[in-house]
Amino acid sequence: MSRFSRTLSLLMIGLTLILWHCQKQSPSTSPRFESLITEVKQEFAPDRRVAIYEVEEVVRDGYSVLRGETNLPAAHQRLLDKIAATEGHFLDSIAVLPDPALGARQWALVNNSVANIRSRASHSAELATQALLGTPLNVFKRDGSFSLVQTPDGYIGWVDNGAIVRVDAAELKRYKQAPRVVFLPVYGFAREQAASGSAVVSDLVSGGLLEKTGRSGTYFQVRYPDGRQGFVSMGEAVDYEAWLAGIQSGEKNLIKEARAFMGVPYLWGGTSTKGVDCSGFTKAVYLMNGVILPRDASQQVHVGTVVDSSGTFENLRPGDLLFFGRAAT
Template sequence: MRSKFLFLFFFLLSTAVSVAQPAKPVIDAIRKQYAPDARTAIFRVEADSTATLKGKTNLPDAKQALTTQLQQQGIRFQDQIEVLPAAVLGEQTYAVVNVSVANLRSQPRDAAELATQALLGMPLQIWDKERGWYLAQTPDQYIAWVDFGGIQRMTKAEYDRWQQADKIIFTRPFGFCYSESNEQSQTVSDLVAGDQLALEKEAKQFYQVRYPDGRTGYVLKKEAQRYDRWVASLHPNEETLVSTAKTMMGIPYLWGGTSVKGMDCSGFTKTVYLLNGITLPRDASQQVYTGDLIPTPNKDFSQLKPGDLLFFGETATSEKPERVVHVGMWIGNNEFIHASGKIRISSMTPGAPNFDEPERNRFLRAKRVLGKN
């Protein structure tokens, strides 16, 4: 009896594997084609033992390509793939960050890894919901989970009105919005560099502003600018990038951080460029594909200019591919500034007091972003 049971078990198991197996290479090929980077696209699709396609994607074209190829290959299947945005969201498939810095995590729970951060006023696309968490995509296409307290969800019409409203941008590293046009009044919230609020009125010393959720307050004019005027004033160059970077000296390292409350290495370079009107991808392994390659033969840095990005990591071998794990910014004088423990300046010159031998040893390449679109 036991042998018959084992035979039936293994027969069913082998049948399940054989049913799901033909679909797997097709799924993998579609994922590689349409969603090669899971940080910026959603294609979480698998075939189960009954040849049912299950999962979620925000790429309708990818789903269509998958089902078409399976049909062309004569592979039978049942389609249960959910195309996002999820129906549970209703019409509120957009959001705007509603706190000075929203923490976006790799999974929908407080204990999950911090993936990135988003600043007050930043627009988001919302794809899914799990309990009080929302799967959001930032303007640089990064996808992660944000809790309900960090955002104000909106319909497309509400979102468009927010986008079209006049704005101010906070330009000091840190400060506050006040409930009255008085620095001694109750604070509405803290603010960090890059935060944006809707402009209601402009007075002599204060901007009257509105939050995405409708709260109002007052921001000192000396600590902010009208967004349109700020954009018009931007002329990013070597000097402005270096000066912006140096205002962040000593800020502590925070894995996943992209704000003055704490930054990781790529969060730091991203923020420096953002405050100069240039958007970089989120991670070092993404930033390395931007800009133009600058020759550094035998670690000769003489052709580098301030603002160039330096990438560090592990070179490729016959057993494993290259790994880019760190990024910093060149500031001249054979030095670079980066987030390592804290925002600090290191030297590539042996014998210098701030010589960083480990980083020099794992230097991979340099890229120039300044002047690119």
Template sequence: MRIIKYVLVIILFYSCSTIDKSSIELFQRLNDSIQSKYAPDKRVAIYDISLKNEGNTLVLKGETDKAVALEELKEKLVRNNINFEDRVVVLPDSSVGVFVAALANNSVSNLRAKGKHSAELVTQVILGTELKVLKKHGSFTLVQTPEKYIAWVDNGGITFLNKNEFKNWKDSELLIYTKNIGNSYQDNGFNRVLTDMVLGAKVKIIEELENSFKVEFPDGRNGFVKKEEAESYSKWLIHLKPSKELIESYAKSLLGSPYLWGGTSTKGMDCSGFVKTVYLMNGFVTPRDASQQILAGQVVDEDLKLKGLEKGDLMFFGSKATKDKKQRVTHVGIWLGNDRQEFIHSSRRVRINSMNPKSDIFDVWCSENYLGSRRYLDVEDKEFLKL
């Protein structure tokens, strides 16, 4: 009798283990499929879910900002008779409290790969940029930018807003800074600097004066901005007419600006940050990285012969696809549309180079690693926003 009991226990143990193993394998297939559907790019979506066997219970763990993806996963698990306990955290989580949004409070706020100052700089946001708050941890907060990029920002670089405060900001008359770089001041005589300012920065207008705007920063500081260096944001939008010429004008105004990995401002910018800045001032919120920007817009110059390109088109460079590996986009520039085959890009600094081997500014690497071009102007695409 005792031997029979032991045999039954062993059979039951291995039966449970087999069931749990098969359930976990099925989960992995379902989970991978849902992640590919809702969060294929970790830079713009969070989907980190696993199924753990804890005692006699299968437990869903992890976090996601895609509630619909989690619900689909749970439905499929139930449909496949997999019993589980749901412990997945859906972002924004409880750590954010009443804060639904944040505003960049510095001329440029740095966003990092992890919630610490020593982590890699992955992107930046300029003053007045609206951010979605996902979770807080210590002195850093995980946020999502208008182009959906997700990264950590030092709390000193942002101001948190509850629902009413965010609505108030959205309803306020705002100012946009239109000079490449400058200052705001503590006094209307422009004698005492309050902070530096960069192209595209936004603050709230309190009062329009003869030579200045009195403004309020996201954290409540008041200051003055020279009228010749700024404009009412609503009026700027009304008068904004994106064009090839305007793209060229803003791009060339940034010539000589320093290269900065992760940079997106006139203080310093990487190649895709340069594109992002130029197009922002033409009314576009573009994807952040070159490998994302190539997925937006209309394909031009399919044969890579530099035919059909127009001023303002984005040119992409990197490693070409082989039978063993996929194409890898690592660089982007803006075509200038002249008979010298010139383009402008941020590489070491913002500079102009040529695709023409006879030019004294010919760029060998770009010529050999050209992957194709995309057009954003006059194109409707869900991959970028228009202001």
């Protein structure tokens, strides 16, 4: 073999080894952790209505980047631990909510008679649920004129910033410890003065809460979360703590509260006396009987005790909830 042929052969062998080595050491070009992301989601956040876990793996320049957000620190840590156990290399860009940009004010109080909570940060988005005046909310982040919030029943959605007042932990604690009144009729008003003909401060609906600051004749003096003052008739509102202590959630009271909704219009996403959908109606009725039900029918079906699954309805009592659908096959 000539010197040229031997040299060429050695070069070819060397080039092959170099290419093989580079291919073996090159970073991955496809996602590696998708199954782990899904496992953690199923464990911690199977229902996106009540938990935020939007995580994805993106491969950049051959390396994995985890991006997205969650309001569950435990889920975030579990995912990191699972990936670490595989000795995988990645960049963690997952945002854990609440957004630090909120500062200390990571809670809010509803400041309108009813706050509309939507599926997206837009007034044209689907109405997901509602929250009543004085309801405390968790705040996760802001997007323009909307905030992503969570109601006491766990439901998550976007609310117009004009409908809430953000507070810090100390302010929220003070509000919860302050004397409050609950409004009972289907609809009414808070007045500027302690008189029925006085100018209106705002409308009120059943279940709304206001801080009680005093009395004037037959009126409670009240304060809104944004500091506005007003008066509510004692014939329409009662002390909140006394009301809670005196609730007797029996069949008669459930029927009475349900009948108060006669004529209230149907509203997809509604949970107030301004408008209700099917599960919003049952939720509102039980709320005024001291019971907080989950928001949707598919969630409410898991609450309480099964009374009858045969369809004969023989054991039903007033206040039982009926669910309709097709049997799973």
